[in-house]
Amino acid sequence: MEVRARAPGKIILAGEHAVVHGSAAVAASIDLYTYVSLRFPTPADNDETLSLQLKDVSLEVSWPIARIKEAFPNLETQIPPSSCSLEKLKLIAILVDEQNIPEANIGLAAGVTAFLWLFTSVHGCKPAKAVVNSELPLGSGLGSSAAFCVALSAAILALSDSVSTDFSHQGWQVFGENELELVNKWAFEGEKIIHGKPSGIDNTVSTYGNMIKFKSGDLTRLKTNMPLKMLITNTKVGRNTKALVAGVSERTMRHPTAMASVFTSVDSISNEVAAIIQSPVSDDLAITEKEEKLAELMEMNQGLLQCMGVSHASIETVVRTTLKYKLSTKLTGAGGGGCALTLLPTLLAGTVVDKVMADLETCGFQCLLAGIGGNGVEFSYIGIPDLGANGRNLS
Amino acid sequence: MEVRARAPGKIILAGEHAVVHGSAAVAASIDLYTYVSLRFPTPADNDETLSLQLKDVSLEVSWPIARIKEAFPNLETQIPPSSCSLEKLKLIAILVDEQNIPEANIGLAAGVTAFLWLFTSVHGCKPAKAVVNSELPLGSGLGSSAAFCVALSAAILALSDSVSTDFSHQGWQVFGENELELVNKWAFEGEKIIHGKPSGIDNTVSTYGNMIKFKSGDLTRLKTNMPLKMLITNTKVGRNTKALVAGVSERTMRHPTAMASVFTSVDSISNEVAAIIQSPVSDDLAITEKEEKLAELMEMNQGLLQCMGVSHASIETVVRTTLKYKLSTKLTGAGGGGCALTLLPTLLAGTVVDKVMADLETCGFQCLLAGIGGNGVEFSYIGIPDLGANGRNLS
Structure with a gap:
């Protein structure tokens, strides 16, 4: 069972900095994407690990499921989205530390932390393999971390029970409004892990696409x-x-x-x-x-x-x-x-x-x-088992 | 009888362009000057011409006094300053045209016109030689034309009856308030000939020096x-x-x-x-x-x-x-x-x-x-005849 999700980066068309002092600003999605493929191994794969591959920085991390179970003795999946507790963040930090991620890039460890938390919050301790690649330069203000969190949340949710989707659809498809809201909320929680106090603008633009006007904390979606x-x-x-x-x-x-x-x-x-x-x-x-x-x-x-x-x-x-x-x-x-x-x-x-x-x-x-100002997050199922038009098999 | 006058250029410290739309602006004098030497020939010189030499552009123009008398049959000197009539401007244009001034530099002909008008307005048809040189690059926004008009007006007035001055003073001396006002007014009239509709800022800064705040047409002199x-x-x-x-x-x-x-x-x-x-x-x-x-x-x-x-x-x-x-x-x-x-x-x-x-x-x-923000226009007498401390001999 595999899903691929893509989420766009963003630009600020007008109003950066001034927005901190009460001015309106306009952000827009761009058709440069971060892609996340998420796959549950089949029994034949005999794979009992949770792994994340970040292709653009040639980083691959993986943990045996047994190690994750050991680290989180009382792990419970959670719906609806909520913030990562400090306690859980500490437990995840131990798992991340074991991977010897290059210290030069602090953002990488934060991204891996967000992945571990988002995935386990929805799916618990389950083997899976996530592969990430991006058309967005990292850390250059084009919302690469938000696009990562949105695409990741989308892929995670597309393989969960919380999202009802049409497996028969070929190619990229869009979520419904409720699912988008869920993706956006999870992505925002991921952004919090990476950035501390994100504005919520980047993940909102990446989720919904198009353009957004924001002023004094209020976001308005614009139709270009x-x-x-x-x-x-x-x-x-x-x-x-x-x-x-x-x-x-x-x-x-x-x-x-x-x-x-x-x-x-x-x-x-x-x-x-x-x-x-x-x-x-x-x-x-x-x-x-x-x-x-x-x-x-x-x-x-x-x-x-x-x-x-x-x-x-x-x-x-x-x-x-x-x-x-x-x-x-x-x-x-x-x-x-x-x-x-x-x-x-x-x-x-x-x-x-x-x-x-x-x-x-x-x-x-x-x-x-x-x-x-194009589409927001989209996803597509790959190698769908023959279940009929509305079938569903997520295990 | 010879006098030398110098008048400073100006810069705009703040507010250019916005001042046209009602904002305040601040202009200041700079210690780069335009110098004008004005000399009445002695009988021994046997010189019956009115001439102007612009050293920086290697231009020298001169008219026999007889030619000027012919051009202005009814010439009258005028005090106080007033604008040049269109009629007189036309007569002067004929005199200027006779000098074959390079057409490439329209400003030169306008400067010569201003000289002829300012000189004859105060002194009538009288032989004299004016020599001009400047530390200011021409036409680069540093107020070179205003400095020319101010220094010229100062030299012309310093050799006239309208200004009471101390011939015994050595080196640069400043005018009194009334004389400055007179210099400024004449210079403004000169600027009108050169620029059409000058704001009056450049000649005011060049005359009074220091700094000037101007807003909606009001000028305020500042003391730095x-x-x-x-x-x-x-x-x-x-x-x-x-x-x-x-x-x-x-x-x-x-x-x-x-x-x-x-x-x-x-x-x-x-x-x-x-x-x-x-x-x-x-x-x-x-x-x-x-x-x-x-x-x-x-x-x-x-x-x-x-x-x-x-x-x-x-x-x-x-x-x-x-x-x-x-x-x-x-x-x-x-x-x-x-x-x-x-x-x-x-x-x-x-x-x-x-x-x-x-x-x-x-x-x-x-x-x-x-x-x-230094001094405004100053002048100095050269080769003063021995007349005693308060003597005066202007003919």
């Missing part, structure tokens, strides 16, 4: 009415998100009046972006007009981010390089390096895109092309 | 309480000021709410800059603190100017180059090229300044060091 294509440039410059957020707060304390207006301006920009994306598109001309407005709003937002002090030389290089081709760019996420977004208008020639990407890659950056 | 040193980088990129101003207005029409907050933020920044400059300095630590605040406000202002769309790749290059040395830079004036300001803290080592300048000059830029 226009296709949007972005060039995402990963500067590969590492950031300290906490320090960047703190820097904006300190600047706000030093210059409260000026910064308040900056945040108000960002709020207007986010609202404009949301309105443009949701307004119906009548023809090509209208699309071009909307794209021009979005590009201008992105340029304005980038100036305001520079005003907050969270841009970076590498981001400015992307801004200037793309400006040569009359394309607008803003940083996305925490800034101080990380990724930049460049709007690629519908009518832009492919040869221009190739040139821009070649220029950026010459600077040592990684370029990714992404459609914006 | 701290020495400020700036590196001025002339990118040598030419701009179209009118197009840049129009661009900001168009962006404001497209995104009125977001831009209104941007202008409000700039207003706060200008007010903060003015407050910091005027607050008393107690010790070195306080100076450093003030400089850090000013640097941060300049960085913020630059972000907001980028948000308005008036920055330029060349300006961003200056920003990034100076940022390597932890120095803050903003564009000054119209943007779209032109000049950038970099704050040089009091305690910054000279070797660092040398390195930054070398880096910027490698980019093809011109670097100028300037003290900010």
Whole structure:
């Protein structure tokens, strides 16, 4: 019995940092995915381990089921989702420590911890093999950890009793609303293990796809009415998100009046972006007009981010390089390096895109092309046993 | 009888562009000057011409006094200052046309026109020789035309009956308040000939020196309480000021709410800059603190100017180059090229300044060091006839 799930990454289209100070922000899914395959061994496999393979970082960890049973003498599966207790976190930490995961990447151990907790919370002590691979660069602000948690939760739930699914369906299929809510909640709990205090934005975008406006803790799902294509440039410059957020707060304390207006301006920009994306598109001309407005709003937002002090030389290089081709760019996420977004208008020639990407890659950056605002998490059953249209065999 | 006058250039410390939309702005004089020497020939010179030499552009024009009398049959000197009538402007244009001034530089002909009008308005048809040279790059937003008009008006008035001056004084001397007002008014009329609709800011800063806050047409003279040193980088990129101003207005029409907050933020920044400059300095630590605040406000202002769309790749290059040395830079004036300001803290080592300048000059830029907020227009008599302490001989 095997399921494959994929969950998209995210970008912040407008409002990062300012959202901490009460402005609206807009996030969107991108059609770059993290994939999780989850398989229960057949009796013929004679496999009594729980294993996780992270292909992109060439890491494989596994525990004999007996070792997990020993570590969790009183393990009970839990529905509905709830937070991981400190007690259980400590028990899991022991199991994770046994695997000698490279210390250089703290995120890896946290990801393995989230996996162990999510899987055992739903399925208890059961042999299984999870394989993860991703199109998202890790730790670059594109929501790779949320996509991991969402795809993992989706795969885990698709093989559980809590989700009623159609095994006869070929290819990717979507969950119903209730199942999506369940996936999102579990993923959020996974994100808590990885990030401590996640905003819930990344997992929500990855779960539901499309776009989300968020302000003062409230999330509103937006229905986009226009296709949007972005060039995402990963500067590969590492950031300290906490320090960047703190820097904006300190600047706000030093210059409260000026910064308040900056945040108000960002709020207007986010609202404009949301309105443009949701307004119906009548023809090509209208699309071009909307794209021009979005590009201008992105340029304005980038100036305001520079005003907050969270841009970076590498981001400015992307801004200037793309400006040569009359394309607008803003940083996305925490800034101080990380990724930049460049709007690629519908009518832009492919040869221009190739040139821009070649220029950026010459600077040592990684370029990714992404459609914006597509589907959220999806899953697909592989090697379905012949049970009839609505059959079910999860053991 | 000869007088020499010098008038400083200016920078905009905060608020350019936003000032058009109601925000406050702060301008300051810089200790880079335009010099005008004005000499009435002695009978022994046997010189019956009116001539103007612009040393920096290697231009010399001159008219026989008889030709000027012919061109202005009813010439009357005028006090107080008033605008040049269209009729007189046409007559002057004929005289200027006779000089075959290179057409490539429209500003030159306008400067010559302003000279002819200012001189003849005060002194009528009289032989004289004016020699002009300047430390200010022309047409780069440092107020070179205003400094020309102010220094010219000062020299013309210093040799007229309208100004009572102390011939016994050695070296540079300052005018009294009434004379300054007269110089400023005449210079403003000169600026009108050169620029059409000047704001009056450049000539006011050049006349009075120090700093000026301006908002909605009101000018307030500020008394600075701290020495400020700036590196001025002339990118040598030419701009179209009118197009840049129009661009900001168009962006404001497209995104009125977001831009209104941007202008409000700039207003706060200008007010903060003015407050910091005027607050008393107690010790070195306080100076450093003030400089850090000013640097941060300049960085913020630059972000907001980028948000308005008036920055330029060349300006961003200056920003990034100076940022390597932890120095803050903003564009000054119209943007779209032109000049950038970099704050040089009091305690910054000279070797660092040398390195930054070398880096910027490698980019093809011109670097100028300037003290900010010094004296306005000054003058000095040369070769004074022995008339006793309060003597006067102007013919």
